[in-house]
Amino acid sequence: MKVILLQDVPGKGKKGDVKEVANGYAQNFLIKKGMAKPATEKKVAAIRDQQAKEKRRSGKEERNFQKMAARLQGATVEITEKVNDSGKLYAALSSAKVVDAVKSHLAVTIKALQVRPKAPIKELGKHHVKIVLGKGIEAEITVVVK
Numbered sequence: 001m002k003v004i005l006l007q008d009v010p011g012k013g014k015k016g017d018v019k020e021v022a023n024g025y026a027q028n029f030l031i032k033k034g035m036a037k038p039a040t041e042k043k044v045a046a047i048r049d050q051q052a053k054e055k056r057r058s059g060k061e062e063r064n065f066q067k068m069a070a071r072l073q074g075a076t077v078e079i080t081e082k083v084n085d086s087g088k089l090y091a092a093l094s095s096a097k098v099v100d101a102v103k104s105h106l107a108v109t110i111k112a113l114q115v116r117p118k119a120p121i122k123e124l125g126k127h128h129v130k131i132v133l134g135k136g137i138e139a140e141i142t143v144v145v146k
Contacts, residue, residue, distance in 0.1 A: 002039035072139035093121035
């Protein structure tokens with residue numbers, strides 16, 4: 001029996017795959033548990049269309065990430081912070097401040113979770129920070145803390 005998997009099934013396939021499985025396995029396990037539905041020509045065509053749309057969207061998203069990475073790679077942003085008598089920051093520089101600086105200096109919008117410093121930034125000076133955009137695309141910027 002042909003079924004369309006509604007979620008990942010170990011040993012059978014991933015969500016959206018059309019698989020041929022034994023009738024009993026399909027009816028008594030996969031369909032009953034909501035893990036699959038019977039495959040008809042109409043449903044298979046709809047799944048193929050949906051997968052094609054997702055592939056196009058994913059490609060567009062990857063191109064956007066590459067453009068953002070090109071703008072970010074090697075860029076420098078400056079952030080002014082208060083320091084104590086020994087020249088150390090009162091608190092480590094937050095990812096949110098890096099996000100704000102990138103947005104104002106480079107006109108690129110990123111999220112705080114995408115900012116990955118090598119170590120907490122607690123001192124004045126230049127620091128290299130990795131920006132993880134997604135789909136394996138990364139950029140490295142220099143943050144100058146004054």
